[in-house]
Amino acid sequence: MTEFVIQPAPQASVAVAGSQARFPIRRVFCVGRNYAAHAREMGKDPDREPPFFFTKPADAVVAAEGAVPYPPLTENLHHEVELVVAIGKGGANVSPAQALDLVWGYAVGVDMTRRDLQDVAKKMSRPWDWSKAFDASGPSGPLHPVSAVGHPAKGAIWLKVNGEVRQQGDLDELIWPVADVIAYISESVTLAPGDVIFTGTPAGVGALQPGDVVTAGVEGLGEIAFTVGKR
Ligand code: MN
DSSP states (O other): OOOOSSOOOOOOEEEBTTOSOEEEOOOEEEESSOBHHHHHHTTOOTTSOOOOEEEEOGGGOOBSSSEEOOOSSOSOEEEOEEEEEEEOSOBSSOOHHHHGGGEEEEEEEEOOEEHHHHHHHHHTTOOSHHHHOSTTOOOBOOBEEHHHHOOOOSSEEEEEETTEEEEEEEGGGBSSOHHHHHHHHHHHSOBOTTOEEEOOOOSOOEEOOTTOEEEEEETTSOEEEEEEOOO
């Protein structure tokens, strides 16, 4: 046993549907602009860009239940509902044809974004970390194992705020489907068990206010519900 000079951080993890056991999280990769309509609403041409990525710390993933804190430093906290992929087997330079073999399961998550900080970062050609990688910036529902849900490739993905539909899309609109996303990431880094991927958001992103009730879902993966905490 390694002896540490301070208490190590607890292992970040996410619940597993129908189980007491949890899925340990290693890294969190996120795809930018992976639905054409969302790329357009962000002012970009969806046909011209290979996928690009940013990351969140592992412990940004928190249970999408109860109150999710409203983060500091923003006046424009945005919701981005996403299909979340959990990697159970590692690999480098994985082909799209083999990529889905790495997947352990899927969940519904929200890529919370400090849009005002992101707008400044884009303008100043600065990194996105401060806009994307804050505490509790990845609330997620329980993981559903592939053995139970297969590999969802089409079906509704949606998010409501206070019961009103804000985001609505279909997984078949992903510009880079899950297999391609995994293949691309594995060209850059060696994927490892415990890695998690937020696969991008459909159109309709918008601001959240303290007290808002967020419900979101992906067909076949159930629904998540949380409130936005006080400022
Ligand atoms: Mn996103």
